[in-house]
Amino acid sequence: MNKAAIKNIAFILLLVIAVFSLARYVSELKLRFSLQNSLLQAQGEVAQLSQEKQNLLQELRKEKGLKEQLAQENRTLKGYLKAAKNRISRFFRENEQLKAGKRRSPALNKEGNRGYLLKDGKPTMKTRIEVIPVP
Secondary structure, three states: OOHHHHHHHHHHHHHHHHHHHHHHHHHHHHHHHHHHHHHHHHHHHHHHHHHHHHHHHHHHHHHHHHHHHHHHHHHHHHHHHHHHHHHHHHHHHHHHHHHHHHHHOHHHHHHOOOOEEEEOOEEEEEOOOOOOOOO
């Protein structure tokens, strides 16, 4: 073979290698851009999820505060309820005592108190009440 043919074969071989390398480079470049786009999308999603996490944490703190406030109000209302139950039971006891006192002095109920002020079922003093009609 002569030198010109060897040069031509070497040139063709180098040209094929260059075309193949160029095709491979373009393929790798497309893959790189695709990966960069995927990375940017993932970073955007991470930022969005971080923001959503912050919002949820803030809402959670607010809900915890509200829960504590409601628990405090609940404790206060339970205290009021207990006090009201005590008052009601005291009123019932007093009512029963008054009913028992009424039963013990039937003469007083039949006659009326005749103007006496009573203390412990006994007259303390006589009081006169006068009613004057308006003309």
